[in-house]
Amino acid sequence: MHRNITRRDFLNGMAVGVGGMLANPRIGGLLAAQTPTASAQDRAGYYPPTLNGMRGSHPGAFEVAHSLRDGNFWEKAGKPVETGENYDLVVVGGGISGLAAAYFYRKQAGPSARILILDNHDDFGGHAKRNEFHLGGRMLLTNGGTVSIESPFPYSKEARGLLAELGIDPPALQKKYSDNHVSGGLGFGYFFDKETFGTERLVTDAPGGFYGRQGASSKWADFLARTPLSTQARQDIIRIQEAKVDYMEGVPQEQKKSLLSKMSYKDFLLNVVKAHPDVIPFYQSRTHGLYGIGIDAVPALDCWAIHFPGFQGMGLDRVPSKGLSFTALGEVTPQEEFHFHFPDGNASIARMLVRSLVPGSAPGSTAEDIVTAKMDYGRLDHRDSPVRIRLNSTAVLARHVGNPASAKQVEVVYGRDQQAYSARGKAAVLACWNMVIPYLCPDLPAEQKDALHYGVKVPLVYTVVGLRNWTTFHKLGVRGVACPGMYHTSMNLDQAANIGDYKSSQSPDEPILVHMLRTPCQPGLSAREQQRAGHYELLSTSFETFERNIRDQFVRVLRGGGFDPARDIEAITVNRWPHGYAYEYNPLWDPDWPEGKRPCDIARRRFGRITIANSDASAAAYTDQAIDQGYRAVQELFSS
Ligand SMILES: Cc1cc2nc3c(=O)[nH]c(=O)nc-3n(C[C@H](O)[C@H](O)[C@H](O)COP(=O)(O)OP(=O)(O)OC[C@H]3O[C@@H](n4cnc5c(N)ncnc54)[C@H](O)[C@@H]3O)c2cc1C
Numbered sequence: 124m125h126r127n128i129t130r131r132d133f134l135n136g137m138a139v140g141v142g143g144m145l146a147n148p149r150i151g152g153l154l155a156a157q158t159p160t161a162s163a164q165d166r167a168g169y170y171p172p173t174l175n176g177m178r179g180s181h182p183g184a185f186e187v188a189h190s191l192r193d194g195n196f197w198e199k200a201g202k203p204v205e206t207g208e209n210y211d212l213v214v215v216g217g218g219i220s221g222l223a224a225a226y227f228y229r230k231q232a233g234p235s236a237r238i239l240i241l242d243n244h245d246d247f248g249g250h251a252k253r254n255e256f257h258l259g260g261r262m263l264l265t266n267g268g269t270v271s272i273e274s275p276f277p278y279s280k281e282a283r284g285l286l287a288e289l290g291i292d293p294p295a296l297q298k299k300y301s302d303n304h305v306s307g308g309l310g311f312g313y314f315f316d317k318e319t320f321g322t323e324r325l326v327t328d329a330p331g332g333f334y335g336r337q338g339a340s341s342k343w344a345d346f347l348a349r350t351p352l353s354t355q356a357r358q359d360i361i362r363i364q365e366a367k368v369d370y371m372e373g374v375p376q377e378q379k380k381s382l383l384s385k386m387s388y389k390d391f392l393l394n395v396v397k398a399h400p401d402v403i404p405f406y407q408s409r410t411h412g413l414y415g416i417g418i419d420a421v422p423a424l425d426c427w428a429i430h431f432p433g434f435q436g437m438g439l440d441r442v443p444s445k446g447l448s449f450t451a452l453g454e455v456t457p458q459e460e461f462h463f464h465f466p467d468g469n470a471s472i473a474r475m476l477v478r479s480l481v482p483g484s485a486p487g488s489t490a491e492d493i494v495t496a497k498m499d500y501g502r503l504d505h506r507d508s509p510v511r512i513r514l515n516s517t518a519v520l521a522r523h524v525g526n527p528a529s530a531k532q533v534e535v536v537y538g539r540d541q542q543a544y545s546a547r548g549k550a551a552v553l554a555c556w557n558m559v560i561p562y563l564c565p566d567l568p569a570e571q572k573d574a575l576h577y578g579v580k581v582p583l584v585y586t587v588v589g590l591r592n593w594t595t596f597h598k599l600g601v602r603g604v605a606c607p608g609m610y611h612t613s614m615n616l617d618q619a620a621n622i623g624d625y626k627s628s629q630s631p632d633e634p635i636l637v638h639m640l641r642t643p644c645q646p647g648l649s650a651r652e653q654q655r656a657g658h659y660e661l662l663s664t665s666f667e668t669f670e671r672n673i674r675d676q677f678v679r680v681l682r683g684g685g686f687d688p689a690r691d692i693e694a695i696t697v698n699r700w701p702h703g704y705a706y707e708y709n710p711l712w713d714p715d716w717p718e719g720k721r722p723c724d725i726a727r728r729r730f731g732r733i734t735i736a737n738s739d740a741s742a743a744a745y746t747d748q749a750i751d752q753g754y755r756a757v758q759e760l761f762s763s
Contacts, residue, residue, distance in 0.1 A: 162504075162540055163245070164514045169500045171246035172255040172467075177666045178267055179252070179584070179698035184244050185662070187517040187538040191562045196519060196538075203536045203543040210237045212760075213535045213548035215518040215563070217242030218249020219269070219469065219746055220736040221554030222476040223285060223753035225510060228552075229480065231761055238480075238510045239546055241537050243517040247503070248473035250700065251746070255467070256589045258634035258693050264494070264625065265587055265617050265636045266468025267698040273463075274745040281754040282747040289475040291490045293463040300622050309602035309616075314680045315351050319404050319608025322351035325680055327600050331364070331432075356401035363396060367436030370395045379439065383424035384710045388431065391423035396433055408605075408612040411642040415581035415704055416653055419646040422710055466494055466620040466627065469746050474498060480510040491623030515539055521551050521563045527731030552756045554736035556580060556702055557726050567730055577722035578706025578739055579650075582657035586611060586639040588673060589694035595684030597631035604680055610672040611639035614680065634693065639673065650709045658701040669697045704744035705737075727752070734759045 163169055174181075190196040212228050214221045217240045225238045246252060252267030272286070272293045286293065312327040326349045330342035343364050347357040362368070371379050383391065392398045392406065403418070410421040413429065427434040428441075465471035475493050478485040481503055485496040503512040516539040523530035524547065533551040536543055553560050558580070561572040596602060596616060603615035617636040619627035628635040643657035673695060674688040708721065716722075723742035727735045736756035738749040 162515060164500045164503060167501075170497070171500075172253040173257065175694045175696045177699060178254070178696050179700045180662070180702065181245065181699075183515070187519065188243065188559055188562075191519050200519070200538065200543045203545040206544050206546050208239065208546040210239045210546065210548040211550070212236065212238045213521075213533065213546060213551045214238060214240040214554055215521065215535065215551065216249065216554035216737060217244070217247040217512055217514070218554065218737070218749065219251050219473055219476070220738060220749035220753040221249070221552065222247070222473055222480065223750045224552045224554050224736050224757050225480055226285065226476055227281075227754050227757040228760070229510065231757065235509055239548065240510070240512045241516040241518050241535070242512070242514055245515055247477060247512055247514065248470050250703065251469040251473045252698065253467040253470035253474070254587050254696050254698065256587075256636060256694055258589050259591065261634065262495070262625075263589065263617070263627065263634060263636050264466040265638065266464070266470060267585060267587070267696070268468070268700060268703070269470070269746060270468035271464035272469065272472075272746060274747045278747045279751050282750040285750055286472070289472070289479060289490070290488065291472065291475065296490060296622070297463040300620060309596065309600055312599070312601040312604045313350070314604050314606040314609065316606065316608040316679070320351050323679065324351055325599065325604065325683060326350050329605070352405065353399070353401050355399045356405070359396075359398040359402050360405060363392065363398060363402065364432045369436045369438060371437060376438070376440065379437065380424055383427060384422050386423050387711060388418040388421055388423045388426040391426070392418075392433065404607055407646070408607045408642075411583075411612050411644070412640055415583045415642045415644075416650055417644050417646050420644075420650045420653060420709070420711065464618070464620060466622060466625055472746065477503070477512065481505075481508050481512065489623075494622050494625045513537075513539070518555065518563055519543065521553060521733055522566065523731050523733070527566065530732055533732050550732040550734070550760045552734050552736050552753070552760070554753060554756070556737060557735075557739035558702075560735065564730060564733060571725055571728055571730070574722040574725035577726070578742060579654040580702040580706055580739070581654055581704035581744070582643055582661050582701045583703045584641040584661065584700065585698040586641065586669065586673060587696045587698065588637045588639065588677070588692055590635050590637060590691050591693050592632045592691070593628070593635045594631045595681045595686040595691070598684040599681065606676065606680060609676050611641045611676055614639045614676070639676075649712045651706075651712065654706075661699050661701040666697060670695055705739045705742055705748075707742055707744065729759045732760070
């Protein structure tokens with residue numbers, strides 16, 4: 124536990140990556156002004172996907188925005204340096220929504236349209252980030268955030284069309300590469316930690332898969348008998364998982380659904396199912412991955428919709444009912460028959476968008492060859508390219524040059540390399556997070572600013588640990604372990620995806636990546652308050668604290684397999700997303716706004732030559748929504 128681990132990737136990565144970024148929040152006049160082209164992304168060897176350590180919202184990515192929020196940015200910022208650049212469009216935010224907006228704009232305006240895309244991170248893609256490890260002489264890929272092409276909504280014509288034009292056919296790819304699981308034969312387990320459950324124990328062969336959903340019922344008694352849970356808790360869990368009881372007998376279907384949409388799953392288990400409180404720690408973190416909050420804050424109806432147990436005897440049908448205006452996922456079941464993911468998640472979509480926007484940025488032309496393609500970051504902000512992607516650049520102002528009603532230009536000011544710069548566009552799409560927009564556009568109407576501030580993005584962490592092999596997992600017979608009481612509430616061998624020339628780990632003695640999930644929840648508070656507290660926690664937790672907890676968890680969970688962190692851990696990447704999923708309305712706290720009056724509807728209103736994209740604009744944390752909002756934002760510009 125106390126020996127040093129090899130972190131060569133981390134150390135090398137930091138040395139290459141941070142130079143030239145906004146690690147210091149002091150802006151303006153502190154260094155000799157650099158021209159935008161002399162920046163980090165143009166230097167030889169710049170390749171952020173291979174960086175380890177604290178990623179996601181990495182040091183240097185957020186300080187400028189926070190100083191803008193805190194009202195002290197402009198005190199320190201000198202007069203912006205005018206780049207003299209004039210674009211057709213300036214896009215703030217280089218996530219999938221901003222890249223899609225640039226794609227749609229160019230499609231409509233023609234290939235010579237000049238577009239500048241600004242992003243505060245050292246890499247493009249927003250949440251759709253690629254993590255690239257090189258272990259034991261091979262490349263291993265995974266997602267730092269957005270992982271799969273899936274959605275509770277059917278993909279729109281535009282979102283589906285964009286994927287098709289890029290060459291991505293998810294059902295065909297899924298079919299072609301379906302035989303992908305390295306860890307076939309291995310099951311799932313639960314780790315009961317002594318702090319939460321009194322006794323420390325790994326219990327393998329969990330029935331019903333990782334989420335213990337309905338099914339595999341005959342095995343629950345056997346599994347629970349091996350856990351340290353109390354007799355009463357075991358009996359109640361068997362009842363929750365298996366019994367077909369209508370706990371709201373006599374209540375009409377619509378009313379049942381309405382009641383379930385206004386109570387948490389935790390309250391459903393305690394007050395409707397009448398389960399013993401000892402069952403709660405077993406289920407508490409089960410919603411963390413999808414919602415970023417625990418069962419105390421997720422509506423029971425949503426949990427029914429995603430096949431959580433307890434509802435099997437309640438006669439609920441899946442026909443959308445009237446009168447429930449928004450229940451996030453509550454009434455909606457997954458519409459897409461596919462659930463496809465690239466080895467680096469939807470970073471491949473972002474990379475394909477960039478390849479199509481910026482000539483020479485990556486070799487190849489197919490959904491297969493993008494996986495192993497090495498991007499040339501030196502091409503992204505090249506003066507010869509009509510589309511330029513400028514990284515490490517935080518927009519701090521987007522204002523019309525003149526009256527918003529009649530202005531022909533928008534000036535966008537951004538901080539980069541400790542200097543403020545300005546560029547102009549005939550229009551701007553703000554594909555950044557809603558909560559930053561009121562600071563960028565102080566002239567927005569008050570009602571719109573309030574609406575932009577309403578949603579609090581969901582914080583979460585995807586930690587990725589590179590192991591020299593996975594013999595301990597193999598010995599224990601697990602490929603994933605739910606750890607409901609621990610710092611990270613799950614740890615899973617990376618889901619393999621062999622696509623094109625890319626081959627993931629196949630045999631236990633080969634290196635592999637392990638995914639861990641942490642959500643900084645504060646049960647007892649409302650969802651929005653939990654999310655606010657979580658932002659603070661994530662930004663004030665050091666990498667060392669993460670590392671210590673990761674090593675501790677690996678040792679405790681895999682002790683029986685002989686895991687040695689000093690020997691087995693090769694690299695750690697903490698993908699920290701204080702501003703993760705878009706806020707989705709939560710009927711436990713939010714009012715039933717009428718159609719068209721939700722905060723996200725008001726927030727995304729067009730303001731002169733400025734339109735608003737990003738998945739926040741539809742209050743739904745999905746890639747198709749990010750694309751759809753990029754499309755809408757561009758259509759609004761062309762409709763004038
Ligand atoms: C951990 C995680 C996992 C997810 N998994 C999935 C999944 O499996 N499937 C799915 O469909 N969706 C998933 N999502 C949802 C995901 O958010 C969307 O799918 C999509 O990637 C969002 O794209 P976006 O462009 O709207 O926002 P973002 O990806 O957030 O991009 C916006 C960009 O704007 C930048 N920005 C903000 N302010 C400024 C500024 N002032 N100046 C410059 N740049 C700025 C941001 O830093 C960011 O880079 C996941 C999200 C997270 C956090």
